[in-house]
Amino acid sequence: MNWKRLLVTASLAAILPFSGAQQDTNPCRQVASQQVQARAGIKLDYTSDQKFLVRFDGETAYKCITSVPIDNDAASTMIDVLKRYFSFQSTISYLKDPPKSYQQLPVDVMGRFDEIKAKIGNKNYTNQYELELDIRSIIRDAHDGHFTYSAGILGLFTWSLNESIISVSSDGRELPQIFAYSDILNEIKNASPIVEFDGKSVFTYLQTYLKERSDPTTVVDPHAAWNRLMQSSASVLGKTGHKPSASLAFNHFQATQVYNGPSLRGKFANGTTFEWAYMAGSSTNLTKAQYFDGQAIYEGRVLNADYDDDEFVVKAMDESSKRVQATEMTLSASTTTSNKTYVGYPTNPIVTQVQFGSGGVVSGYILTNDSVGVLSLPGFRKADGASLASYRSAVSDFITKAKKAGVKKVVIDLSGNGGGQVTLAFDLFNMFFPSTRPSHLFRARAVPELLTYGRFVTGITMNKNKLFNSSTVSVVTDEYTNNRVFNADYSRKPGNARWASFDEFYGPVTIHNDSFTNVGQYEYDDDGLTIAKRDGSSPPFKAEDIILLTDGTCASTCFVFASLMKTGAGVKSVVVGGIPQNSPMQSTSGTRGSNVRDLSFLSESTDMVRNFAHGFTDKQMKGLNITSEDLANLLPPLDKAPFVVGSSAGVNILDTVLPTSPETPRQFVYEAANCRLFWTSDMVRDITRLWSTAAKYASGDESVCVSGSVDGPGSRVNDTITDSPGFSYSTTWENANQTNISKADSSPNSGGNSGSGDEKDDDSAGNLLQLTPISLAFMALTFLLVV
Numbered sequence: 001m002n003w004k005r006l007l008v009t010a011s012l013a014a015i016l017p018f019s020g021a022q023q024d025t026n027p028c029r030q031v032a033s034q035q036v037q038a039r040a041g042i043k044l045d046y047t048s049d050q051k052f053l054v055r056f057d058g059e060t061a062y063k064c065i066t067s068v069p070i071d072n073d074a075a076s077t078m079i080d081v082l083k084r085y086f087s088f089q090s091t092i093s094y095l096k097d098p099p100k101s102y103q104q105l106p107v108d109v110m111g112r113f114d115e116i117k118a119k120i121g122n123k124n125y126t127n128q129y130e131l132e133l134d135i136r137s138i139i140r141d142a143h144d145g146h147f148t149y150s151a152g153i154l155g156l157f158t159w160s161l162n163e164s165i166i167s168v169s170s171d172g173r174e175l176p177q178i179f180a181y182s183d184i185l186n187e188i189k190n191a192s193p194i195v196e197f198d199g200k201s202v203f204t205y206l207q208t209y210l211k212e213r214s215d216p217t218t219v220v221d222p223h224a225a226w227n228r229l230m231q232s233s234a235s236v237l238g239k240t241g242h243k244p245s246a247s248l249a250f251n252h253f254q255a256t257q258v259y260n261g262p263s264l265r266g267k268f269a270n271g272t273t274f275e276w277a278y279m280a281g282s283s284t285n286l287t288k289a290q291y292f293d294g295q296a297i298y299e300g301r302v303l304n305a306d307y308d309d310d311e312f313v314v315k316a317m318d319e320s321s322k323r324v325q326a327t328e329m330t331l332s333a334s335t336t337t338s339n340k341t342y343v344g345y346p347t348n349p350i351v352t353q354v355q356f357g358s359g360g361v362v363s364g365y366i367l368t369n370d371s372v373g374v375l376s377l378p379g380f381r382k383a384d385g386a387s388l389a390s391y392r393s394a395v396s397d398f399i400t401k402a403k404k405a406g407v408k409k410v411v412i413d414l415s416g417n418g419g420g421q422v423t424l425a426f427d428l429f430n431m432f433f434p435s436t437r438p439s440h441l442f443r444a445r446a447v448p449e450l451l452t453y454g455r456f457v458t459g460i461t462m463n464k465n466k467l468f469n470s471s472t473v474s475v476v477t478d479e480y481t482n483n484r485v486f487n488a489d490y491s492r493k494p495g496n497a498r499w500a501s502f503d504e505f506y507g508p509v510t511i512h513n514d515s516f517t518n519v520g521q522y523e524y525d526d527d528g529l530t531i532a533k534r535d536g537s538s539p540p541f542k543a544e545d546i547i548l549l550t551d552g553t554c555a556s557t558c559f560v561f562a563s564l565m566k567t568g569a570g571v572k573s574v575v576v577g578g579i580p581q582n583s584p585m586q587s588t589s590g591t592r593g594s595n596v597r598d599l600s601f602l603s604e605s606t607d608m609v610r611n612f613a614h615g616f617t618d619k620q621m622k623g624l625n626i627t628s629e630d631l632a633n634l635l636p637p638l639d640k641a642p643f644v645v646g647s648s649a650g651v652n653i654l655d656t657v658l659p660t661s662p663e664t665p666r667q668f669v670y671e672a673a674n675c676r677l678f679w680t681s682d683m684v685r686d687i688t689r690l691w692s693t694a695a696k697y698a699s700g701d702e703s704v705c706v707s708g709s710v711d712g713p714g715s716r717v718n719d720t721i722t723d724s725p726g727f728s729y730s731t732t733w734e735n736a737n738q739t740n741i742s743k744a745d746s747s748p749n750s751g752g753n754s755g756s757g758d759e760k761d762d763d764s765a766g767n768l769l770q771l772t773p774i775s776l777a778f779m780a781l782t783f784l785l786v787v
């Protein structure tokens with residue numbers, strides 16, 4: 001890429017005015033001006049995430065983004081850099097060759113990057129968007145919420161529908177059908193299920209959509225991926241509750257960053273056809289950023305647009321992300337911080353975390369009829385304005401009040417919980433089981449760079465030969481507090497002994513034709529992590545009186561918590577939703593990794609190690625056992641790389657492993673919930689119905705569970721399934737078609753079984769229906785969330 005030419009082009013454009021007509025034909029300029037107009041027409045009090053509701057033409061946005069040029073040299077360099085960073089992803093050898101227990105398709109991460117590089121070499125990409133879609137597809141196929149790459153232009157536009165879907169069963173036992181969400185929410189009589197999208201069966205369409213066009217669903221169970229496509233209040237609460245400014249969260253069906261055409265056509269079982277339009281939205285103020293053509297977008301989003309005459313110099317990543325923020329749309333900030341309400345949630349909580357819905361996410365309820373306490377935990381995030389302490393105290397209040405009310409069963413609802421602060425997982429476990437010491441085992445992929453970072457950090461924090469002064473020790477210790485990847489002083493061997501050195505932790509050991517560190521154990525009592533210490537008091541509730549409820553998407557810290565509750569205390573779990581099919585479903589299928597690290601963290605570690613090493617004596621370097629060659633071989637700092645790397649680029653750096661199967665990362669083990677439920681439309685409108693049903697299972701009523709779902713493979717405490725659980729990704733999707741379309745007219749809103757099911761032909765007049773009234777109802781609902 002010739003940077004001078006870029007400059008010249010840019011200034012020519014500024015000097016030589018195009019005719020108005022020419023300017024208007026540039027799709028980027030068109031969407032920028034449409035965005036300004038759309039904004040002007042919207043009177044609502046917008047808050048940050050609602051920027052995506054300032055919408056413009058989807059097809060024009062697609063033309064704009066595909067006009068962003070590609071620089072093959074820069075792209076090729078970036079792939080080399082990414083491959084080195086992604087070698088820290090702990091699961092790559094398992095992703096390539098997964099055990100039969102794994103329910104997604106294999107992916108050869110490095111092989112796919114090599115293919116991309118070959119395509120770049122052959123000049124096979126005509127624009128940057130095509131390249132980024134290929135990178136995105138690798139991330140999508142890895143199904144790991146800790147393995148992310150969100151950079152460049154891909155996130156500039158989001159295409160969204162103003163309708164959503166949901167699958168509900170008529171009575172909780174019948175196989176669910178897929179409906180327009182608004183039909184269910186508005187209790188439309190005789191609502192007809194959707195049987196086709198894009199001329200294909202809904203199942204074929206949704207399976208393909210998940211594989212090719214959806215944003216990464218990051219779940220290892222296809223049933224949980226299915227749930228990602230469905231409207232879910234818990235998920236909206238989990239995503240928006242902790243942000244004062246947020247009130248909108250799309251599901252994966254409703255919105256995607258991958259262009260999926262101008263509209264989506266479909267057909268109801270009653271024969272009526274419909275077409276839902278995709279509109280584009282952006283969190284960037286396109287006018288302010290001056291994204292008037294593809295070149296400007298390339299400079300702003302792919303390069304850090306800061307360069308001098310001879311050399312392209314990129315800004316530090318923090319500054320570049322600030323730059324992106326600086327051009328974000330400023331929408332009149334909502335001045336009210338009134339409580340948001342969430343569809344289907346009761347209005348009479350006994351406990352809410354401070355700033356519930358605008359910082360806090362915890363709420364607690366008592367279903368007096370059933371004597372059931374419900375603790376709703378849709379996230380474990382440290383919120384803006386609501387502290388971890390307020391999170392803990394809300395949970396502790398709930399326990400006190402529920403005890404006092406004498407509830408018989410406690411449902412802990414983890415639906416929509418994508419994780420957060422790992423300390424909360426241990427804290428909460430301790431609140432429920434104060435006298436149990438659970439163990440949580442992990443390990444990393446033993447890449448050579450890790451050995452250097454680890455020897456450096458651990459060598460200084462342990463400071464065995466007193467080679468380092470206290471200021472060096474305290475800087476490094478502070479920087480790597482609670483960092484079990486580089487600092488072997490913060491973890492223990494299984495059984496709790498200390499590591500003698502980083503080398504002892506590092507190993508490496510060969511497993512699955514790959515190199516791994518030895519297995520380590522979290523030592524959370526001694527390192528200041530927990531506030532709720534084990535105090536040996538008796539647990540407030542018996543394990544058999546607690547039930548975990550999930551929608552399968554439970555990830556990261558949520559997984560850690562669920563895992564402690566299951567393996568540490570024997571608490572059972574109920575899962576809801578999934579592909580319409582009588583089968584078990586896993587309860588925690590979001591990432592089961594222990595630790596995510598941003599690429600920027602790794603990059604900064606290179607800088608830190610090199611800067612310190614520069615001032616160290618030979619004796620100090622010998623003490624650390626780090627050579628100058630080791631230093632040269634560290635990961636290249638990202639500020640030398642040509643793409644802007646956003647903060648959401650990261651790797652899962654620590655696997656979780658079970659003592660019963662220490663060779664297989666937990667990510668690949670099959671672990672069914674003890675019972676699976678189907679959604680009913682009543683539950684959608686009133687979530688307490690779901691909670692009571694989960695509590696019924698806790699009371700021993702297995703009849704509420706989907707047939708074939710009770711105590712499925714891997715549901716028992718020390719059951720570890722690394723072989724086939726009896727089904728696979730392919731068979732699960734093949735069997736998705738067992739929904740009986742001929743019964744499709746049974747209305748989910750008529751209450752109970754429809755039985756008779758007048759057969760209606762699919763060929764009745766296929767009039768194209770614009771779902772305007774329904775869509776408006778849906779939009780109105782969305783806006784209610786803001787109030």
Ligand SMILES: *[C@@H]1O[C@H](CO)[C@@H](O)[C@H](O)[C@H]1NC(C)=O
Pocket residue numbers: 118119122124
């Ligand atoms: C490049 O594109 C050509 C034509 O579309 C195709 O035949 C070839 O296989 C592609 N090469 C690579 C490496 O993708």
Ligand SMILES: *[C@@H]1O[C@H](CO)[C@@H](O)[C@H](O)[C@H]1NC(C)=O
Pocket residue numbers: 183188190191192193268270271272
């Ligand atoms: C068919 O079902 C859809 C979805 O419930 C509904 O909107 C539409 O009005 C129905 N069409 C007829 C002809 O009843």
Ligand SMILES: *[C@@H]1O[C@H](CO)[C@@H](O)[C@H](O)[C@H]1NC(C)=O
Pocket residue numbers: 201203204207733734735736737
């Ligand atoms: C479902 O059934 C339809 C019609 O029989 C068929 O075309 C489609 O391939 C099936 N889909 C799946 C995922 O098996």
Ligand SMILES: *[C@@H]1O[C@H](CO)[C@@H](O)[C@H](O)[C@H]1NC(C)=O
Pocket residue numbers: 162275276277770771772775776779
């Ligand atoms: C929803 O989309 C339809 C087209 O699919 C459109 O006619 C309608 O105006 C949209 N509603 C809103 C509120 O944007």
Ligand SMILES: *[C@@H]1O[C@H](CO)[C@@H](O)[C@H](O)[C@H]1NC(C)=O
Pocket residue numbers: 039285286287288328329330331
């Ligand atoms: C976008 O930026 C333009 C130019 O700076 C400004 O006039 C406009 O008000 C901004 N729009 C929004 C929604 O912030």
Ligand SMILES: *[C@@H]1O[C@H](CO)[C@@H](O)[C@H](O)[C@H]1NC(C)=O
Pocket residue numbers: 337338339352
């Ligand atoms: C939000 O809810 C809490 C608890 O339900 C209540 O005390 C508070 O007054 C509410 N805030 C607003 C602004 O309505």
Ligand SMILES: *[C@@H]1O[C@H](CO)[C@@H](O)[C@H](O)[C@H]1NC(C)=O
Pocket residue numbers: 369688
């Ligand atoms: C609780 O019981 C009362 C009286 O039987 C009934 O009116 C109410 O609908 C019940 N509430 C729920 C949530 O089931």
Ligand SMILES: *[C@@H]1O[C@H](CO)[C@@H](O)[C@H](O)[C@H]1NC(C)=O
Pocket residue numbers: 513
């Ligand atoms: C093991 O890995 C090496 C290098 O990555 C590869 O060449 C070899 O084919 C692999 N062996 C097996 C059995 O997968």
Ligand SMILES: *[C@@H]1O[C@H](CO)[C@@H](O)[C@H](O)[C@H]1NC(C)=O
Pocket residue numbers: 469471472615616617
């Ligand atoms: C501590 O050691 C570092 C590196 O060896 C050195 O740069 C620094 O000046 C020392 N600080 C003090 C207070 O001695």
Ligand SMILES: *[C@@H]1O[C@H](CO)[C@@H](O)[C@H](O)[C@H]1NC(C)=O
Pocket residue numbers: 503625
């Ligand atoms: C220092 O590193 C080398 C190469 O990694 C290794 O062979 C040696 O055992 C290490 N020495 C010590 C004392 O750890």
Ligand SMILES: *[C@@H]1O[C@H](CO)[C@@H](O)[C@H](O)[C@H]1NC(C)=O
Pocket residue numbers: 570659660717718
């Ligand atoms: C599960 O395994 C652990 C250690 O392997 C053991 O301590 C524990 O008792 C087992 N739990 C059950 C319920 O078998």
Ligand SMILES: *[C@@H]1O[C@H](CO)[C@@H](O)[C@H](O)[C@H]1NC(C)=O
Pocket residue numbers: 738740741742743
């Ligand atoms: C579907 O429904 C028809 C008519 O009710 C019935 O004859 C058929 O057996 C059903 N098929 C399945 C797979 O349930």
